[in-house]
Structure formats: structure tokens, C-alpha cells
Amino acid sequence: MLVWDNHCRPANRVCILRTFMLENFAKSISDSSLTQWIQTEYWLWPVLEIVHFFGLTLLIGGLIIIDLRMLGFFRNINLQSTHKLIPFVMMGFSLNLATGVLFFFGDPMRYAINIGFQLKMILIIIAGLNAACYHISIDNLAQKAGANDSSLLLPRLIASISLSSWFGVLLLGRLIPYVGTG
Amino acid sequence: MFVWIENTALALWVSTSLWAYPFLLSLHILGLAVVAGIFLLRDLHLIGLIGALPPSNFFDLRGLAYAGFTLNAISGFLLFSSQASILVGNISFLLKISFLSIAMALAVSIHKQIDKGGNITQPKISAFISLTCWFGTITAGRLIAYVF
Numbered sequence: 553m554l555v556w557d558n559h560c561r562p563a564n565r566v567c568i569l570r571t572f573m574l575e576n577f578a579k580s581i582s583d584s585s586l587t588q589w590i591q592t593e594y595w596l597w598p599v600l601e602i603v604h605f606f607g608l609t610l611l612i613g614g615l616i617i618i619d620l621r622m623l624g625f626f627r628n629i630n631l632q633s634t635h636k637l638i639p640f641v642m643m644g645f646s647l648n649l650a651t652g653v654l655f656f657f658g659d660p661m662r663y664a665i666n667i668g669f670q671l672k673m674i675l676i677i678i679a680g681l682n683a684a685c686y687h688i689s690i691d692n693l694a695q696k697a698g699a700n701d702s703s704l705l706l707p708r709l710i711a712s713i714s715l716s717s718w719f720g721v722l723l724l725g726r727l728i729p730y731v732g733t734g
Numbered sequence: 735m736f737v738w739i740e741n742t743a744l745a746l747w748v749s750t751s752l753w754a755y756p757f758l759l760s761l762h763i764l765g766l767a768v769v770a771g772i773f774l775l776r777d778l779h780l781i782g783l784i785g786a787l788p789p790s791n792f793f794d795l796r797g798l799a800y801a802g803f804t805l806n807a808i809s810g811f812l813l814f815s816s817q818a819s820i821l822v823g824n825i826s827f828l829l830k831i832s833f834l835s836i837a838m839a840l841a842v843s844i845h846k847q848i849d850k851g852g853n854i855t856q857p858k859i860s861a862f863i864s865l866t867c868w869f870g871t872i873t874a875g876r877l878i879a880y881v882f
Contacts, residue, residue: 640775726763
């Protein structure tokens, strides 16, 4: 069943796809017991927000250090030692994925049609693919070169994409309550 | 005095402009990620949770963290100015400022201790208190919207 979004022009294919997938999914979960539970427990939403903020601090704080070092700043810091921050970044991401899913379940229709949320999800996918590239290519490059050389172009490109996409995620997330739908 | 702050041209701009408030909130969360992110990881590092590294390892980042703090002090003051007289009576806001003041005072003291070198135990205790204060700052800050 195609759910039509009045804000979308019919000619806009991406818009149709987006609306079709997200809004249908949101409708299908809007009567779930999880949604009802989140909506009835008045204390839950602020607690989720606090955890979400704490998670973003770990996630983005860690990435700022790792990415800026990869870009060639703070050369006194050992490049290998910044990799020890990755578990904390992953912990931050896991916390935010879990709380984020609960936010969506708590108010599915509001998020599904929010342009800030939709763009935020796209940027998270880009950031995720970028991180995957990092793991695949950096490992290979490091083995070939025998050591991590921060002057390589590819690590710098990956670090720039990572920083800019996560800052975008941060800003779009904060603006969700203020931007329009569709 | 707080009513006077609310009626300054700047505060009125924040409260009446359509985009000023969300714009300042965006800057505020950007600064939060920088200052709280760096100091939180510094604390975890000093406590010993990030593997065996020299204590000074992430200390070059302090300048960036202070820049984040400055951004948040400015954006925070502007956000505050738009509803100053209400916020001074908000327990959550007052707790946030208290936690933040302790965390920033500890940041200065921790950096002094590390610069001197020597005993690592004292920064460890400070780092633990600092970590708690940053968590308190984020928690109380987020709750400002829920406590009246």
C-alpha cells in the first residue's frame, strides 16, 4: 500500500521511496506495546535523552580526537594510541542506537515525516560506510607500508568525511524539533 | 537584574527571532561534544580505562576543549539571557552551573598537576570527580526543560 505524503511532489522519486518505506514502517509500529509503554512512562523520555547526550559525547568526543590526529593535527599524540578510543566510540554509538530506536518507537509518525530525522539517518549511513572503508583500507595500507603514515591522502579524506558527517548528524539531531515535515 | 538581562536587545533577539534559539542550541551541542567529549575521555584515560598510555597523552587537546567551552559559555549565556529570570529559579539549571564550575576548576587543576609530572594518584581522584561532574552537567542540563 502506498501512503502518499502531501508534502512530496509526485515527480520526486526519492521522496516517494522515503515516504513509502519510513511512513509505512512507522504506521505499522505505532500501535505496538513498546510505543504505548514509552508514551505512558513519563520519566522514560528524559532518561533516554540524558543517555543519548552522554552517548554522543563519547561518540563524537572520541572521533574528534581520532579524526583530527588522522588529519595531521596534534602530532604529539601517538597515532596508534588514538585507536584505543575506538571501543568508547563504539560504546557511545551503541548507547545512541538503542536510545534512538526507543525514541523512534516512542513517537514513530513524528520522526518518519521529519526532514531533520530523515537527513540525519542518511548521514549516519554515510558515516557508517565511511567507517567501514576506514577499516578495510587502513588495515591494508598499514600492512603494505609497515606503519601508519598520517600523510597519506586516503586517511585524511576518510577523517574529513567522518568529522563532517558526524557534525551534520549532531546538528540535524538537535534541529529535529524545529524543522518542518516532509 | 535578571529581568533587565531579559530586556536587553540581545536577549530580545534570542527570544523573538525565529532561528536564533535553534541556532544557538546547535552551537551549544557542538561545543558540548568538544569540551565534554575531550574532558570525559581525558578522565577515563587518567582513571586508567584507556589502556596503558602516558598520562600526558591526550593533553595537547586541552586548547581545543577550552575553545569548546568558550563557544558554550557564549551560546549558553545568550540562551540564558532570553529567560534569565525563570532560569535563576530552576534547580536543574543551578545544579548544572555548579557541576560545570567544579568540572572546569578541576580541569585547570588536573592540567597543572600533569604539567608538574610526579604523582599520578592525585589526578586519578580529580579525574573521577571530574567525570562525575560532567555526567552531572549533562544530566542536569538536559533536565532544565523538564523541571519548572
